[in-house]
Each structure stands twice: as structure tokens, then as C-alpha cells.
Amino acid sequence: MFREKIKVLDCTIRDGGLVNNxxxxxxxxxxxxxxxxxxGVDYMEIGYKNARRLFSDKEFGKWKFCDxxxxxxxxxxxxxxxxxxxxxxxVDRVDxxxxxxxxxxxxxxxxxxxxxxxxxxxxxxxxxxxDKGYEATINIMAIxxxxxxxxxxxxHQIEKECKAKxxxxxxxxxxxxxxxxxxxxxxxxxxxxxxxxxMHSHNNQQLAFGNTIEAIIHNxxxxxxxxxxxxxxxxxxxxxxxxxxxxxxxFDIRPVLDLIAKEFIPLREKIEWGYLIPYAITGILDAHPxxxxxxxxxxxxxxxxxxxxxxxxxDID
Amino acid sequence: MFREKIKVLDCTIRDGGLVNNxxxxxxxxxxxxxxxxxxGVDYMEIGYKNARRLFSDKEFGKWKFCDxxxxxxxxxxxxxxxxxxxxxxxVDRVDxxxxxxxxxxxxxxxxxxxxxxxxxxxxxxxxxxxDKGYEATINIMAIxxxxxxxxxxxxHQIEKECKAKxxxxxxxxxxxxxxxxxxxxxxxxxxxxxxxxxMHSHNNQQLAFGNTIEAIIHNxxxxxxxxxxxxxxxxxxxxxxxxxxxxxxxFDIRPVLDLIAKEFIPLREKIEWGYLIPYAITGILDAHPxxxxxxxxxxxxxxxxxxxxxxxxxDID
Numbered sequence: 227m228f229r230e231k232i233k234v235l236d237c238t239i240r241d242g243g244l245v246n247n248x249x250x251x252x253x254x255x256x257x258x259x260x261x262x263x264x265x266g267v268d269y270m271e272i273g274y275k276n277a278r279r280l281f282s283d284k285e286f287g288k289w290k291f292c293d294x295x296x297x298x299x300x301x302x303x304x305x306x307x308x309x310x311x312x313x314x315x316x317v318d319r320v321d322x323x324x325x326x327x328x329x330x331x332x333x334x335x336x337x338x339x340x341x342x343x344x345x346x347x348x349x350x351x352x353x354x355x356x357d358k359g360y361e362a363t364i365n366i367m368a369i370x371x372x373x374x375x376x377x378x379x380x381x382h383q384i385e386k387e388c389k390a391k392x393x394x395x396x397x398x399x400x401x402x403x404x405x406x407x408x409x410x411x412x413x414x415x416x417x418x419x420x421x422x423x424x425m426h427s428h429n430n431q432q433l434a435f436g437n438t439i440e441a442i443i444h445n446x447x448x449x450x451x452x453x454x455x456x457x458x459x460x461x462x463x464x465x466x467x468x469x470x471x472x473x474x475x476x477f478d479i480r481p482v483l484d485l486i487a488k489e490f491i492p493l494r495e496k497i498e499w500g501y502l503i504p505y506a507i508t509g510i511l512d513a514h515p516x517x518x519x520x521x522x523x524x525x526x527x528x529x530x531x532x533x534x535x536x537x538x539x540x541d542i543d
Numbered sequence: 544m545f546r547e548k549i550k551v552l553d554c555t556i557r558d559g560g561l562v563n564n565x566x567x568x569x570x571x572x573x574x575x576x577x578x579x580x581x582x583g584v585d586y587m588e589i590g591y592k593n594a595r596r597l598f599s600d601k602e603f604g605k606w607k608f609c610d611x612x613x614x615x616x617x618x619x620x621x622x623x624x625x626x627x628x629x630x631x632x633x634v635d636r637v638d639x640x641x642x643x644x645x646x647x648x649x650x651x652x653x654x655x656x657x658x659x660x661x662x663x664x665x666x667x668x669x670x671x672x673x674d675k676g677y678e679a680t681i682n683i684m685a686i687x688x689x690x691x692x693x694x695x696x697x698x699h700q701i702e703k704e705c706k707a708k709x710x711x712x713x714x715x716x717x718x719x720x721x722x723x724x725x726x727x728x729x730x731x732x733x734x735x736x737x738x739x740x741x742m743h744s745h746n747n748q749q750l751a752f753g754n755t756i757e758a759i760i761h762n763x764x765x766x767x768x769x770x771x772x773x774x775x776x777x778x779x780x781x782x783x784x785x786x787x788x789x790x791x792x793x794f795d796i797r798p799v800l801d802l803i804a805k806e807f808i809p810l811r812e813k814i815e816w817g818y819l820i821p822y823a824i825t826g827i828l829d830a831h832p833x834x835x836x837x838x839x840x841x842x843x844x845x846x847x848x849x850x851x852x853x854x855x856x857x858d859i860d
Contacts, residue, residue: 403756403788404721404753404756404757404760405760429749431752431784431787431788432746432749432751432752432753432781432784433752433753433756434749435748435749435750435753436721436749436750436752436753436754436756437753439720439721439750439753440721440753443721443722454820464749464823466820466823467748467749467823467827470748470823470824470826470827471720471748471827479827479851480848480851480852483820483824483847483848483851484847484848486820486847487820487845487846487847487848491845500818501817501818503783503800503803503804506781506783506784506787507787507800509787510784510787510788510796528804528808529804530800530801530803530804531797531800531801531804534796534797534800535797
């Protein structure tokens with residue numbers, strides 16, 4: 227029997243945009259929107275809302291900024307089939323006056339990405355967006371490195387002060403195993419009595435889907451995925467696998483299969499993401515993927531042993 | 544604290560050989576043997592022992608037959624570092640007189656691959672090899688499709704009659720999720736009081752590593768993996784990830800990283816395995832991968848929707 231409360235959020239354009247500086251053509255974004263809507267996906271996250279003063283629009287595409295007019299153009303005329311739109315903001319990178327009241331915007335949900343240390347700022351932002359009429363969430367990044375007392379304090383503060391409806395566990399480094407996922411979900415659920423919990427996983431160790439299932443087993447209801455697993459470095463939980471697993475009859479994997487064949491197989495020839503050994507290494511060592519990303523665009527891209535050893539002494543005193 | 548009882552069996556040449564008709568050069572097999580020994584792997588499975596009358600040696604390489612002399616040549620002069628050698632036999636495809644007593648052979652372990660329906664034959668073979676001095680196992684294939692009463696009966700019979708030391712759960716179709724893996728491991732452990740349990744997973748849904756961890760959580764001690772996940776269709780649990788996860792200090796991932804860079808990245812350019820949508824589809828639908836393998840060598844290799852729909856009505860009356 228399926229669990230109706232489970233909501234699938236596709237962040238193909240948002241997390242996938244980290245691979246190509248959010249330079250997706252409108253044609254591509256429309257194809258993704260249409261396929262996701264047909265597939266019965268609950269939310270599509272279409273990009274970041276960054277302050278334009280912080281990033282050059284010569285270097286970055288429009289989905290780094292998510293102007294309402296750009297969004298409207300991209301989805302114009304396509305049946306949403308009930309699918310809502312989400313955007314993400316990073317603490318310290320958003321100008322809140324750029325965000326209009328919900329009534330004037332095509333966006334339904336705003337997700338605030340934050341480290342544990344910035345949780346006060348994240349709560350302020352989430353409350354601000356909730357007050358403007360949006361569904362708001364907080365996505366706690368780099369959770370594998372959060373010290374237990376700081377994380378507990380942050381979660382208690384969220385429970386007490388925050389209007390966000392969903393709080394996400396973000397396995398930024400793809401370093402969680404099932405046991406750590408279970409531990410974190412149980413912690414979140416024990417403190418956040420009035421929130422839904424979400425799971426955003428990375429695929430460095432080919433565990434993005436497995437950890438998402440693990441989270442679902444322990445009653446997480448908001449799960450992130452991307453088409454063909456696109457996303458920064460090793461990418462994310464593949465949407466096609468998640469839809470194949472979920473039993474809600476409203477989901478249809480077939481539009482996603484078509485989308486992969488038509489758009490993502492050719493795209494993967496041009497830009498790189500997925501299971502590659504340097505990303506596996508950063509996952510195993512619970513390290514940020516930035517070193518592995520740099521390695522992949524250098525001549526040393528297959529020098530795995532040297533890269534592994536360079537990380538062994540990293541971050542210690 | 545690590546669990547010393549956990550034994551890693553690498554079946555790179557045996558399961559990987561299903562991709563290239565076991566046509567690996569001696570140079571390649573020696574490189575694999577050396578790296579695995581240095582990495583601290585417990586067993587290397589070097590191929591199948593098939594009756595030569597059944598397969599043409601023009602079409603198939605020597606690791607389809609595993610003559611003792613070929614094995615001796617391949618490992619000659621390399622320090623095994625305690626690593627044992629395994630071969631696999633299929634029910635109805637082995638001539639038992641081809642198998643010399645253990646004392647005369649470089650092989651330590653013989654694994655008998657069997658469907659539930661052939662368990663009587665498998666028990667006979669395992670007992671025969673045990674009597675000849677080998678460690679013997681039974682690997683129960685296509686377990687996702689075993690009817691519960693037949694599987695229970697087979698396991699009880701094994702417990703009562705069989706000298707095999709390890710009984711493997713084989714997720715031939717890559718269709719198991721963690722909950723099914725947990726269910727099967729608990730069943731095996733509840734009936735097989737005097738055996739070790741093993742896990743051999745396939746990666747159709749990117750769950751080979753996750754299911755292997757799940758099996759380990761529930762006290763499975765024999766786990767299969769292959770270098771860079773090579774193996775039929777979607778391949779197997781990647782050895783590099785498994786070694787990164789296991790905490791026994793005897794394991795060293797670095798020789799495997801070198802081996803991937805030097806041998807497996809170039810090999811993957813020539814032959815195909817791993818996460819590909821047709822294999823994901825057969826995994827999701829709990830189907831044999833043969834249709835997907837055929838699709839991948841046809842002009843329809845990216846026609847996912849048609850392939851998916853062709854399987855929906857499969858196997859029903």
C-alpha cells in the first residue's frame with residue numbers, strides 16, 4: 227500500500243545547474259517541466275534565487291537567478307498537472323526584496339539551504355518567505371559533519387521558532403550510509419514533532435537511492451531526485467529509480483524515460499556527472515567534492531591514488 | 544569496531560567475464576590478482592569450470608573453463624598475501640571428473656550456482672566438492688522470484704544435508720530493495736543455523752552496494768564485489784566502495800584505485816557494463832536482463848519506453 231504523504235521534488239535544473247552554471251536553454255527546461263508534470267512529480271525546483279549583484283549574468287544562466295518572468299515564460303502553456311514550483315536560496319546570497327509576495331509569483335515553495343552554523347539566518351529567511359505566502363523549507367547542508375550538540379540545538383530552535391513545513395537532511399558529500407541515515411532521520415523526527423522531514427542525497431558512493439529508500443522506511447515524506455541523477459559531481463538520486471520504487475499509481479515513469487533518451491543521453495556527452503572514482507573517494511572520506519571536481523578538469527583526472535592520499539591528511543591539525 | 548568474520552570475494556574475472564565471453568588476457572588477470580592480493584581481498588573468483596564439450600573454445604576464453612594449469616600460470620610468482628582462489632560451477636554444466644582433489648589444485652573454493660528448483664543437484668555437487676577437500680558454497684540465483692514455500696524447503700534441505708559452508712543470496716535481476724534483502728537474510732539465518740550467509744548483488748537499480756551493506760547489517764559475512772562494478776549487464780557491487788566502507792585495517796583501497804585507472808577505465812571504453820536505463824528497467828520490473836542486453840547491441844538501444852512497455856505484459860497468462 228503506498229504512502230500518499232510521500233512527495234517527490236525534482237531538482238534537475240537547480241542541482242544539475244551546478245554542473246553547467248545554470249546555462250540550460252528554455253527549450254530544455256520546458257521539456258523537463260512537461261515530462262515531470264506528466265510523470266506526476268509533486269514539485270519541480272527550477273533554480274536558485276541569487277542576488278544579481280553577486281554573480282555575473284555573462285557567466286551564469288538565468289536559472290541562477292530565477293526571475294519570475296523567466297519562470298513564467300519557461301512554463302507557459304504547459305499543463306502543470308498539479309505540479310508545484312520550487313526555488314532555492316542560499317543564506318547570505320539572496321536579497322529578500324527580490325522575492326515578491328506569493329500571490330504575484332509562479333513559485334510555490336522556497337527552500338533555504340543552510341549550514342548548521344547559519345541556522346538563525348535560515349530561520350529568519352524561512353519565516354520571511356512563509357509570511358509572504360510561500361511554502362518554506364530549510365535544507366541543512368553538510369549534515370555528515372555536524373557536531374551532535376550543535377545539530378540538536380539547531381533542530382530545537384527550528385521546532386520552536388520556524389514556520390518552515392519541511393526540514394531536509396542534505397548529504398552534501400555523499401558520505402552517509404544507511405545506518406547514519408537512519409540515525410539522522412530518527413533524531414530529526416524525535417525533535418521536529420510538527421514538521422515533515424526531507425531527504426536530499428548525493429551519489430558519490432552509489433547510495434543516493436538507497437539512502438532515500440532508507441529515509442522513506444523511517445517515515446521521511448519529502449524526497450529529492452533528479453533526472454538520470456544529474457547534479458553536482460556524482461549527482462543525486464535518479465528520479466527514474468525513485469518513480470520505479472514508489473507505489474503511488476499517480477506516478478508514471480514513461481515520460482521520464484523518454485526525456486532521458488531524448489535530452490539526457492546527449493547532454494551527458496557534453497557535461498560530466500555521475501559515478502566517477504574521485505567523487506567516490508571524497509564520499510568515502512566525507513570530504514567536499516570541490517577537489518574532485520577540480521581534478522576532473524585537469525590532466526590528473528585518473529590519478530586516483532595521489533588524489534586519495536592528498537585527502538588523507540586533509541583538515542587535521 | 545570491525546567484524547573480522549566478514550570475507551570479501553572478488554568475482555571480477557568470473558562475473559565480468561560474462562560481458563566478454565571470458566576473453567581476458569593473462570596479463571590482465573595477473574594485474575587483477577596482484578592488486579586484489581595487495582588490497583587484502585579474501586577470495587578471488589577466477590572463472591567458471593564448464594565442461595569443454597558444452598562451449599566452443601574459439602568463442603570463449605580460458606576463464607570459462609578454468610583449467611588448473613591455466614590458473615597456475617596466471618598467478619605464478621605473485622604473492623597471494625593470504626588470498627584464496629574460487630571458481631564457480633553451474634548445475635548441469637560441470638563434469639565432476641574434471642575437478643581434481645583439492646590437494647592437486649590451486650583452487651580453494653568451489654561455488655555452485657543453482658536455482659531453487661535444482662537444489663538437489665546443487666547439494667550433490669557441493670557435497671562432492673567438499674569431499675574432495677574444497678570449501679564449497681551454494682549460490683541461490685534469481686532469489687527475487689523464489690516462491691516462499693519452495694525456498695524454505697530448499698533451505699531446510701541444505702541445512703540438513705549439505706556440507707557447503709556458505710549459502711549465498713543472489714539478486715540476479717538487481718531487483719531487491721533493502722527491505723527484501725533484510726527479509727531474505729533473516730529467513731536464511733533463521734533456517735541455516737550452521738552456515739555462513741553470503742550476498743551477491745547486481746547493480747541495475749544502483750542498489751548493489753546498499754543491499755550489500757544491508758546484508759552486512761543483518762550479519763551476512765560473505766560479500767561479493769567486482770572492480771569498478773564490472774559484471775553482466777548493470778554489473779555488481781563495486782569493490783572500491785566496499786573496501787572504503789569496511790573497517791578492517793587489513794584492507795587497502797589503493798591498489799584497486801590504481802587498477803581501475805590503469806586497466807578498467809580503458810576496458811570500459813571497449814566493453815559496456817554499469818548503470819544504463821534498460822538494465823534499470825529490468826531491475827525495476829524484476830525481469831531477466833537478457834532482453835536489455837540484446838537491446839543494448841541493437842539500433843533500439845535508447846528506445847526505453849518501448850522496451851519498458853514490452854516487459855509490462857511479459858510472463859503473464
